[in-house]
Amino acid sequence: DIQMTQSPSTLSASVGDRVTITCRASQTISSWLAWYQQKPGKAPKLLIYRASSLESGVPSRFSGSGSGTEFTLTISSLQPDDFATYYCQQYNSYSPFTFGPGTKVDIK
């Protein structure tokens, strides 16, 4: 299986900050990577797919980049609604789908 790691595990930030979360895959996954936002007691919400494609309805302050084994999710200006946990997920064709362990973004 392809293992996913994320850093940092927790990130403290303020409204208006630029935030970057990194996701790494244990082997190359091309651009087959998605990012999700999850709030307590809620289902994950798709933000980004194919590493950099913004899901419909997701604010443009969210962006994704990367390919191969290293990926980033960037929030250009953190808003109060963005405090949540973020997960990456790989969907490479030769492996079961796996998620990263999550990055919790909390208030500084």
Place this chain on the structure above:
Amino acid sequence: QVQLQESGPGLAKPSETLSLTCNVSGGSIRNYYWSWVRQPPGKGLEWIGYIHYSGYTSYNPSLKSRVTISIDSSKSLFSLNLTSVTAADTAVYYCARGPAQHTFFDYWGQGTLVTVSS
């Protein structure tokens, strides 16, 4: 708007079978891949498996021996059976839609907590 809704018992006994159903509304069940994903309390997400409306399935190898996913396209629902459950199977179980065979998940149910306990 596509909506998914999980249903089933919130409690299962050790060694028994966990059974859940996901009802799909607001869109066609055809041409998509329907997954189950679980999340133990306070932990991360684990993909369990999916089914296509044709009946084609794929399971996570870590659970494959215990998992069966089935679909009833006429009723727009799909189901999960997980056998021989233990406390380690206690989790929130989500159903989710994938647009392709190797895919992300664009629609999710709200999730249902299943506790395994005697």
